[in-house]
Structures are given as structure tokens and as C-alpha cells.
Amino acid sequence: MNPYERLLAAVTGPTWFGTIGRNVVTPLDRRLHGSRFAPTRLGTSLPLCFLTTTGNKSGEPRTTPLLYIIDDKGSPAVVATNWGGQHHPGWSFNLEADPVATVEIAGSASPVVARRATGDELARLWSAFIARWPNYAKYRDRADRDIRMYVLDPAA
DSSP, X not given: OOHHHHHHHXXXXXXXXHHXXXXXXXXXXXXXXXXXXXXXXXXSOOOEEEEEEEOTTTOSEEEEEEEOEEOTTSOEEEEOOGGGOXXXXXXXXXXXXXXXXXXXXXXXXXXXXXXXXXXXXXXXXXXXXXXXXXXXXXXXXXXXXXXXXXXXXXXX
């Protein structure tokens, strides 16, 4: 992690930042998606993907910017921390209702089928997420819920 990312980790780790993250950072990334300013990634080299799910109530496409890591089989994985909030983020409910989605990484979109990570895979992925962005440990500790993690396997 570079010095700027360490500074951002210090700012984005506290509980109060969760509200800003959910209400400012995520919508800003979503709004700038596809523009010459996207992705914002808060000015870091953090790996950002855009996950498009089908709204479980509306049936409409919903695109959410998320940090991701690549699992040992080459599939992206995302984690539903909701910045350490007490509730699961909406996109995770969408995946629970319909696991078929699209993930865009570096401007290239691919159809995927999401599945929940469990057991040893979940433990390995948590370690990788925390190594990449240590605040995931803080988000997990304060969430007071089982945080959902998804592996986005290529659609057949």
C-alpha cells in the first residue's frame, strides 16, 4: 500500500466514514462510470469492478462499483461489507435472488454467475481482501452480521 492509500485507509476506517462511503463515494463512482473521470477509486490503484445485477424488486439493471480480488481459479471475488453497515447491501440481495450478472473490469464486461464463498475458500479470500485493503477487517468486525462474499464465475 502506498502512502496515499495508507492515508485513505486511516480516513475510511472509522465508523463515521461508512455513511459517507455509502452516500457519497459509491454513488460518485457509479455516476462517473463510463466517463473520462471513471473509475474514481479515490485516486488509488485499488482494483475496482462494476457489477451489474438485476434488481430483485424492480427487475431493472443495477450497477455497483466494488473492490475485487482474483481467486486462485482466476475468477473475481467481491465482498458485501456495505462499509461495515448493519445491513447487507442491495446488490447482494439481487445476487441472492438471481446470481446471473455482468462484471466489468478495466472496460471489459463479462457475464458471470455468482456463488457464495464458504469454508476454506471464504477464509482464504478474507485473508486476501484484508491484505489488499486492511479496513475490510474493521468493516467485518463492526458489521454484527455474517458478511456475504461472492465468487463471480464465468457464465457457461
